[in-house]
Amino acid sequence: MINVLYIGNKLSLKQSNVSAVDILGPLLEASSYNLQYASSETNKMARLGDMILACFKAYKKVDVVLIDTYSTQNFYYAFIVSQLCRLLRLPYIPILHGGNLESRLQQSPKWSSLIFNHARVNVAPSLFIKSLFESYGYSRIVHIPNTIKIENYPFKERSLKTIKLLWVRSFSRIYNPQLAVKILKLLQEKGHDATLCMVGPDTGDGSLQATQQLAKELGVMVTFTGKLTKTEWTDLAADYNVFINTTNFDNMPVSVIEAMALGLPVISTDVGGMPFLIDQGEDGLLVSSNDADAFVVAILKLCTESDLKNKLVFNARKKVEQFDWEVVKHSWFGVLDG
Numbered sequence: 001m002i003n004v005l006y007i008g009n010k011l012s013l014k015q016s017n018v019s020a021v022d023i024l025g026p027l028l029e030a031s032s033y034n035l036q037y038a039s040s041e042t043n044k045m046a047r048l049g050d051m052i053l054a055c056f057k058a059y060k061k062v063d064v065v066l067i068d069t070y071s072t073q074n075f076y077y078a079f080i081v082s083q084l085c086r087l088l089r090l091p092y093i094p095i096l097h098g099g100n101l102e103s104r105l106q107q108s109p110k111w112s113s114l115i116f117n118h119a120r121v122n123v124a125p126s127l128f129i130k131s132l133f134e135s136y137g138y139s140r141i142v143h144i145p146n147t148i149k150i151e152n153y154p155f156k157e158r159s160l161k162t163i164k165l166l167w168v169r170s171f172s173r174i175y176n177p178q179l180a181v182k183i184l185k186l187l188q189e190k191g192h193d194a195t196l197c198m199v200g201p202d203t204g205d206g207s208l209q210a211t212q213q214l215a216k217e218l219g220v221m222v223t224f225t226g227k228l229t230k231t232e233w234t235d236l237a238a239d240y241n242v243f244i245n246t247t248n249f250d251n252m253p254v255s256v257i258e259a260m261a262l263g264l265p266v267i268s269t270d271v272g273g274m275p276f277l278i279d280q281g282e283d284g285l286l287v288s289s290n291d292a293d294a295f296v297v298a299i300l301k302l303c304t305e306s307d308l309k310n311k312l313v314f315n316a317r318k319k320v321e322q323f324d325w326e327v328v329k330h331s332w333f334g335v336l337d338g
Helices: 020-030 044-058 074-088 101-107 109-116 127-135 178-189 207-218 230-239 254-262 292-304 306-323 325-337
Strands: 003-007 034-038 064-069 092-096 122-124 141-143 163-168 194-199 223-226 242-245 266-269 285-287
Touching: 003 020, 003 044, 003 074, 020 034, 020 064, 020 325, 034 044, 044 074, 064 074, 074 092, 074 109, 101 109, 101 127, 122 127, 127 141, 163 178, 163 230, 163 254, 163 292, 178 194, 178 207, 178 292, 194 230, 207 223, 230 254, 242 254, 242 292, 254 266, 254 306, 266 292, 285 292, 292 306, 306 325
Parallel strands: 003 034, 003 064, 064 092, 092 122, 122 141, 163 194, 163 242, 194 223, 242 266, 266 285
Antiparallel strands: none
């Protein structure tokens, strides 16, 4: 049996959405890997300390370390843990989640080189990240997409007689949640019967409060559910008929993959990895970032062109079936067993 230490932000039972460690970890355990985790500490310094301690405890007891790697402050966790792994001669594999990781490659080239050039391999969940890293000269990049268990996502055909928008993300500036409220306002100003539900936790950067205040100022009613479990939000999705992704930066968001699996037509900004996940006009619609008018045009296009809507949702479901764990797991076996 292969022993794995998984370093990530295992905070889903607390204030954040389900993260990569909460999805991939249990799937690997079910595939006969023995996993240890760090960290579920909410305090950032305590979390870092827990990660460091876990590496020392793992010395000579684990075969490989997985490190969730993001572009924001968590980048420093990845740097410190990766260099400790080098010191302890522990093979490690960064998983490249951050949609804005290019900023790190530009701003911290030496630190980036120390992390990524000494890894056993770097796992890119999207072809966007793979191509980006290769353009900066990194060669040890393997593409393994974010995964879901497709059986947990019942496909449903939806009518668009009324417009019921669904937004699912953490409330953070980089995901531009206020744009969703502006889209709703524009639709209603044009005389359309439209509603909006926004699902996700408060990250504490003021985005939730700003979005709620904007809704109040614009005089629109928005349903804010707070954080929901995976089952709760996918059940909720049955009552909605358009999924909007308003982000300013992105990689390969699991929430968008899940929406595609559920039969929700997806309209997203064309940033980061989104054009690598969504083929324009084939399995979703892409618009410019921070452009409420473009979102409204795309939404109304779905309402008036049922053949297009049907094509998008059926193609999207077919695409994300290739992200099912039963398909993706063999790629993970290859990098972990190597």
